[in-house]
C-alpha cells in the first residue's frame with residue numbers, strides 16, 4: 001500500500017502528535033493551522049518581560065509523552081528537561097490554613113494528620129492504593145481503547161473491572177464517604193474541574209486524576225509546557241511533515257480541504273484536530289446529530305507583577321469559603337461565581353529566566369461558565385477584584401505592582417481557537433459523554449474523515465490528547481486505510 005496524502009486541520013498537541021506518528025510511518029502529512037503558532041491551547045504568552053504557559057501548566061501522567069517519543073525512536077527525557085514539582089502545589093483554604101501537597105506518602109500523611117487528625121492520615125495510604133488500582137485498570141482498558149461496538153465496552157471482563165473498581169460511582173460521594181473533613185474532601189475531588197466538570201457530577205473513574213497528582217506527581221519541562229508542543233512539531237517536520245501556519249480551513253470535503261483564501265488541498269485522509277463539535281458544525285457537511293453538553297470555561301489573567309510573592313509556590317490552589325456553592329454556580333446555575341476557587345501559577349519559581357529580576361510571571365486561572373452565560377464586563381471586573389483581594393490578604397499581593405496584564409476568557413477561547421461555546425476543556429466528561437458514549441474519533445458520514453483532540457476520545461488534557469493521537473493511528477490501521 002503506497003503512502004497516503006494526509007491533511008490534519010489544527011496544530012494543537014493532538015494534531016501534532018498525530019502528524020508525528022503518521023509522518024514517522026512515511027506518509028505525506030500536511031498540518032494546516034489557523035494561528036501563527038503551534039500548540040493550540042498549549043502555546044506561549046508574553047507580557048512585558050514575563051513568559052507564560054498560555055493554557056496547560058501541569059505536566060502529569062508522563063507515560064503517553066514517553067510513549068509517543070519512544071514510538072518514533074526518540075526519548076522524551078532527552079528532548080525535554082523535566083523537573084518534579086515538590087510541593088505538587090500549595091493549597092490555601094479560606095480560613096487561612098494551608099497545606100502543601102506532595103507525592104511523598106509519609107510526608108503527606110503527616111500533613112493530613114496535622115490538618116485533620118490521625119484517622120484520615122492512617123486511611124491515606126490505603127486510599128492511594130485504591131486510586132492506583134483504579135488507574136491501572138481504567139487507563140489500558142477504557143482510555144487507551146477504540147470502542148467499535150457496545151460489546152467491546154460491555155464484555156464480561158470489562159464489566160468486571162467497572163464493578164470491581166466502582167468506576168461508575170459518584171466521585172464526590174465516594175470521597176465524602178472516606179473523609180469527613182471538608183478540607184480533605186476538597187483536596188481529593190477538585191481535580192475533576194480540570195475536565196471542566198463538578199465532582200458531584202463526575203464518575204469515580206475520574207479519581208484517576210487525583211492519583212496522577214498524589215501518586216505520580218506534577219512535572220515541569222524547562223522552557224515551559226509549550227516546549228512540548230514545539231518538540232513534537234520539530235520531530236514531525238524532521239520526518240517530512242509540513243506545518244503551515246496562518247492557514248484557516250473553511251471546509252472539509254470527501255477528498256479535499258479548502259482554505260478561507262480558496263486554496264484546495266487534496267487528501268486521501270483528513271484528520272480534524274480543531275475542536276470536534278466546531279469542526280463538525282462549521283467545516284463538514286455533517287453537523288453532529290446529537291446535542292452535546294459542554295465543560296465550563298476559564299478566565300485567565302497573565303500578569304507582569306513587579307514583586308516576588310515569597311508565600312506562593314510554582315502551583316497554588318485557592319478555595320473560597322463555599323466550594324459546593326461555587327460548583328453549583330458554575331455547573332448548575334451557570335452563573336459567574338462569587339468568592340471563587342482559583343489557581344495561580346508562577347513558573348519562575350522553578351525557572352527563574354521566565355521573568356525579569358524582581359518580577360513574577362503570575363498566571364491566574366478562574367473557572368467561569370462557558371458562553372451559555374456570556375460574561376459581562378461588570379461581572380468579570382468583580383471576579384478579578386475578588387481574586388486580587390484574596391491574594392492581597394493571603395500572600396501580600398499589591399495590585400499597584402501590576403506592570404502589564406493580558407486576559408483570555410470564554411470569548412477569546414472561542415475566537416482564537418474555535419472552541420465551541422468557549423468551553424476551555426471541550427465537551428463535558430459526564431458519564432454519558434465518557435468512554436464508549438463519548439463521540440468517537442471517526443466520522444459517521446465521511447469514511448476518510450477522523451477526529452483527534454480533547455472533545456473526542458478519550459478526552460481533555462495533554463496526556464489524553466496524545467492518547468487520542470494513538471487511537472486515531474490505531475483506527476486507521478484497523479480500518480485498513482494505512483498498513484500496520
Ligand SMILES: Cc1cc2nc3c(=O)[nH]c(=O)nc-3n(C[C@H](O)[C@H](O)[C@H](O)COP(=O)(O)OP(=O)(O)OC[C@H]3O[C@@H](n4cnc5c(N)ncnc54)[C@H](O)[C@@H]3O)c2cc1C
Pocket residue numbers: 009010011012013014015032033034035038039040041042054055056057058059060247248249250273274275298300365416417418424425452453454455459460461462463465
Ligand atoms: C486554561 C487551560 C488550562 C489547562 N490546563 C491543563 C493542564 O494543566 N494540564 C493538561 O494536561 N491539560 C490542561 N489543559 C487541557 C489541554 O490544554 C488540552 O486538552 C489540549 O491542549 C487540547 O489539545 P487539542 O489538540 O485537542 O486542541 P487545541 O489545543 O484546541 O488545538 C486545536 C487547533 O486547531 C486549530 N484550529 C481550529 N480551527 C481551525 C481551522 N478552521 N483551521 C485551521 N486550524 C484550526 C486551533 O487554532 C488549534 O491550534 C488546559 C486547558 C486550558 C484551556
